Amino acid sequence: MEKLSLETKRIMIERFEKDTIIALATVENGMPCVRNVDAYYEDGAFYVITYALSNKMKQIEKNPVVAIAGDWFTAHGKGINLGYFGKDENKNIATKLKKAFCAWIDNGHTNFEDENTCILCIQLTDGVLFSNGTRYDIDFKID
Numbered sequence: 001m002e003k004l005s006l007e008t009k010r011i012m013i014e015r016f017e018k019d020t021i022i023a024l025a026t027v028e029n030g031m032p033c034v035r036n037v038d039a040y041y042e043d044g045a046f047y048v049i050t051y052a053l054s055n056k057m058k059q060i061e062k063n064p065v066v067a068i069a070g071d072w073f074t075a076h077g078k079g080i081n082l083g084y085f086g087k088d089e090n091k092n093i094a095t096k097l098k099k100a101f102c103a104w105i106d107n108g109h110t111n112f113e114d115e116n117t118c119i120l121c122i123q124l125t126d127g128v129l130f131s132n133g134t135r136y137d138i139d140f141k142i143d
Contacts, residue, residue, distance in 0.1 A: 016041030022070035026059035075127030
């Protein structure tokens with residue numbers, strides 16, 4: 001397994017540094033649970049706007065180990081609740097998410113006044129990326 005190279009970094013940015021649907025798997029009582037989420041990739045992590053009281057966030061609170069899949073990429077990671085979307089510490093990533101999700105973010109589905117509207121960060125640990133017939137085994141862990 002190799003660290004994120006310039007080539008794999010380029011592919012990840014090209015594919016995922018925009019509104020992307022990924023499958024997110026969590027575990028509850030030893031049973032896997034999977035759902036599709038809108039996600040945005042940046043610097044070894046995917047970001048998702050979600051609700052703090054949702055089942056996925058409750059499951060991640062108990063067991064932060066997650067798996068994802070999307071567009072010829074699978075990975076493991078750690079789910080981290082960054083807290084309320086509107087808090088000052090989230091301003092930078094929230095601005096990027098608003099831009100990435102501009103096609104739907106203001107459709108009334110997301111209540112930004114509700115402090116349970118939060119940002120889920122999926123910090124990747126390892127993954128397998130396929131591109132043009134080549135398999136890349138990637139170690140995302142920061143030394």
